[in-house]
Amino acid sequence: MTQQPFSRPGAIDLSALKRPAPSAPPAGPGGPGAPATGAPTGGAPTAAAGGSSYAVDVTEQNFQTVIESSMTAPVLLVFYSRTRMPESGQLADDLAVVSGEFEGRFLAGLVDIDAAPQIAQAMQIPSIPLVVAVLDGRPAPLLQDAVPIEELRAALTQVMQQLTAQGMTGRHQPLHAVAGPDDGAEEPPVDPRYAAAQDALGEGDIDRAVAEYQKLVDANPADAEAAAGLAMAKVLQRTQGVDLNEARAAGAANPDDVDAQTMVADLDMLGGHVEDAFARLVELVRRTSGDERNAAREHLLGLFAAVGNDDPRVVRGRQALASALF
Template sequence: MSEQKFSRPGAVDLSGLQQPAGGGASGAVSGAYSVYVDEQNFQSVLESSMSAPVVLAFLSPSRSAESVTLADTMQVLSNEFEGRFLLGRVDIDRSPQIAQAMQIPSVPLVVLVAQGRPMPLFQQSAPIDDLRAALTQVLQQLTASGFSGRHQPRSGEVDAETGEEALDPRYAPAQDALERGDVDAAVAEYQKLIDANPADSEAAAGLAMAQLLKRTQGVDLNQAREAAAARPDDVDAQTMVADLDLLGGHVDDAFNRLIDLVRRTSEGDRDKARTHLIGLFGAVGNEDPRVQRARRDLASALF
């Protein structure tokens, strides 16, 4: 299976760059929601911004002590926000090609990436309270626009060669499969975890998302929307657009489409739409306020 390429507008394409010889971490990165970023994993870190925000802290230990201080403070905040964003620390001394690709004028610099689109946040260090308040405001704006996913916590262990924090080892095989574009293998790995522990909510959410990726592979969004517009009561056509909306971060649109479908249909079609919607709830997470709201709307549509 060929690897799925990241081609969203605003994405930075490093596919033509080569890993420099002797590249490595500038130091161990600690924290549940932070990674050390280099040319080898930069693209996958960007891709993770499709489901939840990524914050890149660019630093140069040799040229700017302030940039290191700011990155360290952002790391503290990444733990406080508990997965609302993943912090990527980018040492531009060791990874100059990333700085060139991102057109980094100077450090310190912190950039937010949401759904592949970069936006500068901070260009100088500041008291942690000020940084926390600014981040809170930005994340609230993203949530209001329907983009409020969370990253899974890292295990806290640091890879000796790359300096990158490892994912919880339970999820590593599935994550590795996703990173190499093998969605079928990811589905199988998550299913193994659920078979071993049916109460593993993170594995269940991972399985739901992997299944969504499998359903939408190779699907043209415009064609899918045209088919759904032409056949408003066709469950397959409507659920496909809902899947694509969810994958694009338009969570409420996906939920509302299927809730309206439940209202319009009956018997087998209605049950099929309801079951599909519940599967999307699992992909987003049952604690998400949008899921809780949609569950209430679904109950109203059913009764």
């Protein structure tokens, strides 16, 4: 049995949102936020002002609807305060920008904790900035640092690739068409190159997904997204029908067995424990030699490809691999 890429604790406790917001003066830095003013009375989300078609300012009125939309595709909630921590506001802006680039693979929910303090209370937010991934109504922390947009984009690319490999290929509908010079023109269709592979994953036909991704890689070896999709599909293919507990027990009993260790590394990848997978195989490379060492190294390179060369975890993993080899 394989794990989902996110841990899924209990559903969000919305009971706090059933009570009226307390009347309080605007807070200074570090104090409780003021209640929302001028909040819309309707529950339907509308796109964030000046943002993409896939970003929404989350209020106490539309929070439930935003969370329910995670049944279709992931929702990424970013909690921020421009007054207390300006860099958290920049992270919210960057997430809105990147949400447009992913064309509905996720909805960015922007939660200003000063304007909507009860949402932060209901979610038990310990600090800002914080990005929480919500899948099927269930939250899991995803990011706790105000990273540059390039690092944010790389991290989310890896997350979306993992979800695709799990067969989660839903998309949100745009909340509105972003105004611009070509306003009124039809939006370009989503790139259809990956449709066959994603459809196969959605149907649970992993072998066909591998074959479809392989066709894309053969046609264009420079297609990084196809290469990453192929690598993740192969991980899914290798772990089909594998019992997680038995695999981990075999790995613990046979620390130098390449097959046992690479299987646990694959399961770590599917469970979202990317750095654990890398560390396990780096240490295996360090302990082995000859054909066994080469097999471990090649497997690790395949996992690097699945995550993406721009991901900082891959950069660190490559440095660790070089140290183990030399």
